Structures are given as structure tokens and as C-alpha cells.
Amino acid sequence: MTETQTKSSSPEFRAAAGAIDGLRNDLLRDVLAYRPLPPLNPDGRLIRLLPEGMRKAAVWTPHALVLFAAFLVMMAGFSQWEFRLLMGLLPAIAVAMTLVRPVAAFWASMLTTVACGVLGSEGPWGPGAFMAQVVVLVVVAARTRPRTAIWMWLLTLLLGVFLEGGSPAVTAPMATLSAFALLVVAVVQIRRAAEHEVTVQRTVTAVERDRRTLLEERTTIARELHDVVAHHMSVVAIQAEAAPYRVENPPPELEQAFVTIRENAVAALTELRRVLGVVRAEDYEAPDAPQPTLAVLDGLLDNVRETGLETEKVITGAVRELPQGVELSAYRIVQEALSNSLRHAPGSSARVELSYVLGGLGLRVVNGPPQGLVKPSPGAGHGITGMRERVAMLNGEMTAGATADGGYEVAVFLPVPLSEQPEAREAAGGPVDRDAAGDAETVVIERDGRA
Numbered sequence: 001m002t003e004t005q006t007k008s009s010s011p012e013f014r015a016a017a018g019a020i021d022g023l024r025n026d027l028l029r030d031v032l033a034y035r036p037l038p039p040l041n042p043d044g045r046l047i048r049l050l051p052e053g054m055r056k057a058a059v060w061t062p063h064a065l066v067l068f069a070a071f072l073v074m075m076a077g078f079s080q081w082e083f084r085l086l087m088g089l090l091p092a093i094a095v096a097m098t099l100v101r102p103v104a105a106f107w108a109s110m111l112t113t114v115a116c117g118v119l120g121s122e123g124p125w126g127p128g129a130f131m132a133q134v135v136v137l138v139v140v141a142a143r144t145r146p147r148t149a150i151w152m153w154l155l156t157l158l159l160g161v162f163l164e165g166g167s168p169a170v171t172a173p174m175a176t177l178s179a180f181a182l183l184v185v186a187v188v189q190i191r192r193a194a195e196h197e198v199t200v201q202r203t204v205t206a207v208e209r210d211r212r213t214l215l216e217e218r219t220t221i222a223r224e225l226h227d228v229v230a231h232h233m234s235v236v237a238i239q240a241e242a243a244p245y246r247v248e249n250p251p252p253e254l255e256q257a258f259v260t261i262r263e264n265a266v267a268a269l270t271e272l273r274r275v276l277g278v279v280r281a282e283d284y285e286a287p288d289a290p291q292p293t294l295a296v297l298d299g300l301l302d303n304v305r306e307t308g309l310e311t312e313k314v315i316t317g318a319v320r321e322l323p324q325g326v327e328l329s330a331y332r333i334v335q336e337a338l339s340n341s342l343r344h345a346p347g348s349s350a351r352v353e354l355s356y357v358l359g360g361l362g363l364r365v366v367n368g369p370p371q372g373l374v375k376p377s378p379g380a381g382h383g384i385t386g387m388r389e390r391v392a393m394l395n396g397e398m399t400a401g402a403t404a405d406g407g408y409e410v411a412v413f414l415p416v417p418l419s420e421q422p423e424a425r426e427a428a429g430g431p432v433d434r435d436a437a438g439d440a441e442t443v444v445i446e447r448d449g450r451a
Contacts, residue, residue: 027103027151037062037099037143063099069135070095077128090115091132098139106152109136110159117163124163125174133174138181146186153182210385217386237265293327294354297334301352304338310349311338317356326414329390330354330363336383337365337410345407347371360396360415369406387412 039059040047047058070092077088090112097105109132117124125133133156141149156178160171240262244255292300301311322330334352341350348368355362384400387410391398396414403409 027106027148027155031103031107032101033103034100035102035143037066039063066099066135066139067096069131073128073132073135076131077126087116087119087126087128091128095132095135095139098136098143102140102143105136106140109133110155113159114163124160125170130174134178134181137178138185141182141185142189146189149182149186153178213385214389217389220386233265233269237262237269240265291324291328292331293324294322294330295327297331297352297354300331300335300338304342304350307342308347309338309342312349312351314351314353315356316354319356322361322416326361326394326416329394330361330412330414333363333387333390333410333412334365336387340383340408340410341365341367345370348407358418360413363412363414364409366403366409367407 040061042055042059047055050058073095074088074092077091091109094105094109094112097108113124113129113133116126116129137149137152137156140152153175157171157175160174164170240258243258244250247254297313301313304311321327338350338352341348345367348371350365350367353362353364353366355364387400388398391412391414394414396412398410398412400410401408
């Protein structure tokens with residue numbers, strides 16, 4: 001029948017065709033396929049409770065149970081005095097085959113049932129054949145899927161009725177016991193499949209959540225850096241436009257050079273705003289105030305102290321002006337670290353350390369364990385991700401982890417190239433803010449707002 005005829009046929013016909021295809025795929029295709037039963041997971045919940053020396057042997061428990069069942073089947077078959085060797089060995093072989101060729105084991109058990117019905121004196125379901133068929137159905141169903149169990153049960157029922165000449169009296173106990181056993185196996189399989197699906201969904205959800213968090217943090221950083229870069233590009237454009245008027249009778253080449261500089265600055269600023277528009281949310285409103293720097297860090301600490309978190313600030317090295325991107329990232333890292341201290345360690349104290357060194361800026365924020373009756377509140381998990389993104393953007397280094405006393409520590413180093421140091425700018429003839437740059441190494445400690 002063609003595909004068009006199949007689509008136009010009745011639903012009952014399509015259901016029957018699908019059932020036949022299922023039977024062919026489950027029990028008739030790749031009958032002799034080699035599929036050895038794998039050992040148990042050594043990290044399973046029950047195996048982990050065993051001593052180390054017994055775990056290696058415990059992973060082979062299913063194989064031992066199947067072989068033990070084959071031994072019991074063989075002993076039950078020996079109870080039939082007629083052809084006792086065949087009545088014992090043939091069913092036992094079918095049971096043992098489930099370890100390596102499960103589909104072939106089912107058909108071997110069916111043939112064994114026919115042989116026992118012809119040669120035995122107790123009908124098709126003698127003790128050996130009865131036990132072997134139940135064990136084979138359970139093991140093969142556990143290794144395949146619930147639909148296969150239904151097909152095997154139906155074929156077993158039909159075979160028993162056929163061998164009894166149409167009377168299901170002897171086959172009824174076999175059908176009842178095997179149906180109950182297969183139902184238990186199917187429930188266990190469905191439960192495991194559901195647990196696996198939930199685990200997969202949780203993993204996918206966690207990955208998507210981490211990816212979304214990362215994109216949100218990068219978008220936030222892009223917005224903040226836009227304000228920093230846009231300010232500097234605007235200054236470049238204005239200075240390039242005003243520079244020719246500071247020189248009397250400037251040569252045309254100089255005027256053209258400044259015109260080119262201004263045009264490039266304006267073009268770069270336009271492209272920057274266009275790119276930022278792609279990642280900016282529709283409801284985003286640009287802040288009116290300038291982006292914060294370390295110069296306003298005391299205000300942040302005062303706000304944190306008002307919430308009940310005792311803070312201490314320690315500054316070492318020659319305090320100086322750093323690039324605005326470094327200052328902004330340092331401020332945001334300290335802000336997020338203190339927010340985490342408030343959230344996860346209520347009632348504790350925090351210590352903020354700033355170290356001005358030749359190659360950059362070192363940050364360290366450490367808090368103690370929670371104190372008092374207030375319970376920590378869980379966060380969204382964005383804080384550490386945002387810190388790492390800012391540090392990676394500046395090619396810095398960051399470590400974060402619990403301390404020995406139960407607190408938490410965040411340590412960051414933000415490198416600053418020598419060309420961006422105030423001394424380098426002064427040597428190149430650029431402006432240097434002497435009020436922000438110290439001439440000698442200083443150590444300043446502020447505790448609760450008092451120096």
C-alpha cells in the first residue's frame with residue numbers, strides 16, 4: 001500500500017498497521033542482536049553504601065541473579081523423569097541467553113515451551129518451562145520497553161492456548177502471574193523514564209538559566225561601558241573641533257587633521273550607540289548620574305552600614321586615578337560582594353581591601369559567618385557571574401570561595417597597563433590629577449565610617 005493510501009485509510013486500519021510495525025520492530029528485527037547486560041553503576045545509591053571491596057562485585061548482581069534463576073529452572077526441569085536432561089537444560093539455556101541476546105532468548109523460551117509440551121508429561125507448562133517463561137518475560141521486558149512486554153505476553157498466551165487445544169485452563173495461571181510481573185516491570189520502567197526526563201529538563205533549564213544570566217550581565221556591562229566610552233569619545237570630538245582655534249594661523253594640514261579626528265570620533269560614537277541599541281532592553285532608561293567610581297566608595301559603605309552590616313575599609317599603596325572602566329568595574333564588584341554578604345551572612349561583618357600596586361588594583365572583600373537569628377536569603381546566582389564577567393573583560397583574575405571560619409572571600413586583581421598609569425601620562429605630556437594620585441605609599445583604615 002502506498003503512503004497516500006495509508007494516509008487516506010481509516011484510523012482503525014492505521015492503528016492495526018502501527019501495531020504490526022511495532023511487533024516487527026520489537027521482536028522480529030535484529031533477533032540475534034548481541035546486547036550484553038551492562039553492570040550496575042558503581043556510584044548508585046545502594047552500591048555506595050557498601051564497603052569499597054564489595055562494590056566491584058556488587059555491580060554484577062543482576063547477572064548473578066539471572067544465572068541463579070537459570071540454575072533453579074534447571075533443577076525444576078530435572079523433576080520431570082521423562083527426558084529430564086532436556087527438560088532441565090533447554091529452559092535454563094533460554095534464561096541464560098537473556099544476558100547477551102534478549103530477543104533471541106524470548107523466542108528460544110517459546111520453542112522450549114513447545115518442546116516441553118510435546119515431550120513432557122505435564123503439558124506445555126511444566127515446572128521448568130513455567131519458571132523459565134516467567135523469568136525470560138521479566139528480564140527481557142526490563143531490558144526493552146513496555147510495548148515489547150505487551151507483545152511477549154500476548155504471544156505467550158496465544159501459544160499456551162494453542163498447545164492446550166483451545167482450552168486456557170492450564171495457561172491461565174501463567175498468564176496471570178506473568179501479567180502481574182510485567183505490570184510491575186512496566187511501572188518501574190515508566191518511573192525511571194520520567195525521572196530521567198525530569199533530570200534532563202532540569203539540566204537544560206539550568207544551562208539556559210546560566211546562559212541567560214550571562215547574557216544579562218554582559219548587557220549590563222555593555223550599557224555601563226557605553227556611558228564611559230561615549231563620554232571620552234565626545235571629549236575627543238569637542239577637543240578636536242576646538243584645537244585649531246587655540247593656534248594662531250594654523251596650517252591647513254593641521255586643520256584637516258583635526259577635522260578627520262573629529263569625524264572619526266563622531267562616527268565611532270554613532271556606531272557604538274547603534275550596536276548598544278541591539279542589546280538594550282526596550283524599557284531601559286539611561287541613568288542621569290555619571291557612572292560610579294572608587295571615589296564614591298565611602299557612600300556605598302555608609303549605605304551598607306545603615307542596613308546593619310559592620311564594614312571596614314583598608315587601603316594600601318599610593319592612591320591614584322585609574323582608567324574609568326577599571327574604577328567602574330571595581331566599584332561594581334565591591335557593591336555585589338557586599339550585597340552577597342548582606343544576603344548570605346546577615347549579622348556578620350565585612351572587610352573591604354583596596355591595594356594600589358604598580359601593575360593594577362587588587363580587591364579583597366571578605367565576610368564572616370552568619371550571626372544572630374536572621375536566616376540567609378537565597379539569591380538568583382547572578383552576583384558571582386557578573387563579577388567574573390567584569391574581571392574577564394579586563395583580563396584580570398578572580399577567586400571566590402568559603403573561608404575556614406565559615407565566611408566567604410572574593411579576591412580580584414584588575415591589571416592596568418603602564419601606558420594608562422598617571423606617571424606614564426605625565427611623561428607623555430598628558431594631564432594628571434594630583435589630588436587623586438598619592439606621592440607616597442599610604443595605608444588608610446576606616447571602620448564604621450571613622451578613619
